[in-house]
Amino acid sequence: MLKIENLTATVGEAEEAKQIINRLTLEVPAGEVHAIMGPNGAGKSTLSYVLTGRSGYEVTGGSATLNGDDILEMEPEERAAKGMFLSFQYPVEIPGVPVMTFVRTAMNSQRKLRGEEEISAPDFIKKSREIAKQLKLDAEMLKRPVNVGFSGGEKKRLEIYQMMMLEPNFLILDETDSGLDIDALKIVADGVNALRSPDRAVMVITHYQRLLDYIVPDTVHVLYRGQVIKSGDKDLALELEKNGYTGVIDAAA
Amino acid sequence: MNVHAQNTLTEAETALIDSFAGRFSDLPGDADVTVRRDEALELLKQGLPTRRVEAWHYTDLRRLLSTIPAFKPVSEAEAVAPLLDHAVVLPVLNGTVHDREAGPEGVAIARLADKLQEGAVEAEWxxxxxxxxxxxxxxxxxxxxxxxxxxxxxxxxxxxLELQNIHAGGQVHARFVANFGVNSKATVVERQTGAGSAFATSMTHLDVADGAEVLWIVLQEQPDDTAYLGRFSAKLGKGAKLTLFVMNSGGKLVRQEVKVVAGGEGSEFKLRGVNLLGGEAHCDVTMVLDHTAPDTFSTETLRNVVTGKANGVFQGQIRVAQIAQKTDAKMACNTLLLSDEAGFSSKPELEIFADDVACGHGATVTDIEDEHLFYLMSRGIDEKMARGLLVKAFVAEVIEELEDQSVIEALEARLVNWFAEHG
Structure with a gap:
């Protein structure tokens, strides 16, 4: 599914550029959930932006492929059409663009890029209704501009709404648990789990192990200074929660 | 300000003055009107204002008005489809009212030419x-x-109602007057458009009596090689409510003046403006708003999208008289500058003589935010479409504030048209 080899990336312009991802190697096979944990500044969010093609992040070495396709050469929208999806840590407010208009435009753009037919208006509305209900999102909210006036929890749920609408095959959740109370967390986790399938994979970026009780990972990686310094099964997350990162970092040094 | 002598007139100024001799015999008006026309012409002979005149600082009319076309003798202009369904269309074609529909119930409609002929207008007018x-x-x-x-x-x-000032090139100079009776309620669209290179002027005056509610929409969609000078003026009675929506999306040189007097206690004025400027357009919206009665309320919101080598101007002056206590006035001018060669000048001015008022203004000039762009692109929308969505959203916010859904839809359709043509 997703294969990252010796990836090196910098943030910033020319002389100010800072290397945040440092010869990172990581593989997430189809059907699996991998958690990326690590202290602040380890490069977790940067990794998510490099994978989705945000401008300002420059890849200076290595490769990343999704199902064998080199994604680093692609525009963000092409990566999306290939199935990449990032649930943002801080979803932006976009005044004037209603949620439904946005998601339908995105869906049809992706379909067009893949050479598929557009979704019909009734099919879209039906699908939207079902998913909104499942996520306990008010239908009125979907008519409002994207994220404008939404609470932190509502924004995160709206990310998952988009994910469920667009049905990507590689899901990146960047700190999706932050700002969620326990009920919202369960709703969000149920949404993600509903998407789990043998041909999809999930990368869960998180600080805390709490989310991993609900979205159970197959593998946990510890990211530090742009590298994976330790990988293990879900118990590694519990260990980190208990003992912090210091031990792992010292052992790797 | 000193009157500055201009020794020689420009080619365009000369052409404008010369065109009067040939046109004069066709112009309606009694003796008084003729005297007024003559006085106006004498003013023009002193030359058009330059940037040294404060009110024209950002729009050097003398320099920018480079050609004056001749009047077209035959009417080739045709009325256009109305903005809103079921509108009663009142066209002025190449400067003349031909046949007109009978007005709907509650409206008396007269030809301006008849009013001039009968001497039914006041001298100062x-x-x-x-x-x-x-x-x-x-x-x-x-x-x-x-x-x-x-x-x-x-x-x-x-x-x-839809007033149309339509040209087929040449020169057109029209005027509209609308007197809204006490507690009347209406929506009026004013279209300024045509085909071919033209010099067009148009003035509109509203008298909005006590308790009347008016939505007035000015759609200026002149061809890219047309110069257009317009003025909208209005006087508001007690508790009168006027919303003026102005959309400029055409013209090479455009000056749209707005002069409103909130003269009745408790009257409300809203200006909502959308300026879509591309190519080499120069568009100037200049407003002077007088609050001359207590408890008056006004808000002005302008959203400008400027691309290519276009240049935009907004001058907004709010004057609050001493008697106009409890005035609440807010003005905002937000611009998206989409090209390095485009420009926008914003000049807000508050003149307040009352001590118990709430007045404010703000102006921003920005480009599309990378964060917004990336968010849309990461969901599968390509950059061009994402930019289009964001720019449209920026101006649509102003349109969506209007209450009538059919008006919102019609204006958004014009917006989509403009973006389709100007990418």
């Missing part, structure tokens, strides 16, 4: 406000026709 009132002077000298509407007391017009 055809007098320039000052030496540099180019819009008033050109229009007073050359105005040929238009409509005069009287809306009855308590009338609530079921369908909108």
């Amino acid at each position: 055809l007098t320039a406000a000052d030496r540099f009132d180019a819009v008033g002077a050109v229009n007073a000298a050359f105005v040929s026709d238009g409509y005069w509407l009287d809306i009855e007391e308590d009338a609530e017009l079921e369908h909108p």
Whole structure:
């Protein structure tokens, strides 16, 4: 599914550029959930932006492929059409663009890029209704501009709404648990789990192990200074929660 | 300000003055009107205002008005489809009212040419406000026709009216008057458009009586090689509510003046403006708003999208008289500058003589935010489409504030049209 080899990336312009991802190697096979944990500044969010093609992040070495396709050469929208999806840590407010208009435009753009037919208006509305209900999102909210006036929890749920609408095959959740109370967390986790399938994979970026009780990972990686310094099964997350990162970092040094 | 002598007139100024001799015999008006036209022409002979005149600082009319076309003798202009369904269309074609529909119930409609002929207009009405009132002077000298509407007391017009000032090139100079009776309610659209290179002026005056509610929409969609000078003026009675929506999306040189007097206690004025400027357009919206009664309320919101080598101007002056206590006035001018060669100048001015008021203004000039762009692109929308969505959203916010869904949809359709043509 997703294969990252010796990836090196910098943030910033020319002389100010800072290397945040440092010869990172990581593989997430189809059907699996991998958690990326690590202290602040380890490069977790940067990794998510490099994978989705945000401008300002420059890849200076290595490769990343999704199902064998080199994604680093692609525009963000092409990566999306290939199935990449990032649930943002801080979803932006976009005044004037209603949620439904946005998601339908995105869906049809992706379909067009893949050479598929557009979704019909009734099919879209039906699908939207079902998913909104499942996520306990008010239908009125979907008519409002994207994220404008939404609470932190509502924004995160709206990310998952988009994910469920667009049905990507590689899901990146960047700190999706932050700002969620326990009920919202369960709703969000149920949404993600509903998407789990043998041909999809999930990368869960998180600080805390709490989310991993609900979205159970197959593998946990510890990211530090742009590298994976330790990988293990879900118990590694519990260990980190208990003992912090210091031990792992010292052992790797 | 000193009157500055201009020794020689520009080619365009000369052409404008010369065109009067050939046009004069066709212009309607009694003896008084003729005297006013003559006075206006004398003003024009002193030359058009330059950037040294404060009110024209950002729009050097003398330099920018480079050509004056001849009048077209035959009417080739055709009315356009109305903005809103079921609208009663009142066209002025190449400066003349041909046949007109009978007005709907509650509205008396007269030809402006008849009013001029009968001498039914006050002298000051055809007098320039000052030496540099180019819009008033050109229009007073050359105005040929238009409509005069009287809306009855308590009338609530079921369908909108649409005034059209349409040219097929050449020169057109029209005027519109609308008197809204006490507690009347109406929506009126004013279209300024045509085909071919033209010099067009148009002046509109509203008298909104006590308790009347008016939505007035000005759609200026002149061809890219047309110069257009317009003025909208209004006087508001007690508790009167006027919303003026102005959309400029055409023209090479455009000056749209707005002069409103919130003169009735508790009156409300809203200006909502959308300027879509591309190519080499120069578009200037200049507003002077007087609050002259207590408890008056006004808000002005302008959203500008400027691309190519276009240049935009907004001058907004709010004057609050000493008597106008409890005035609440807010002005905002937000611009998206989409090209390095585009420009926008914003000049807010508050003159407050009352001590218990709430007045404010703000202006921003920005580009599309990378964060927004990336968010849309990461969901599968390509950059061009994402930019289009964001720019459209930026102006649509102002349109969506209007209450009537059919008006919102019609204006958004014009927006989509413009973006389709200007990418």
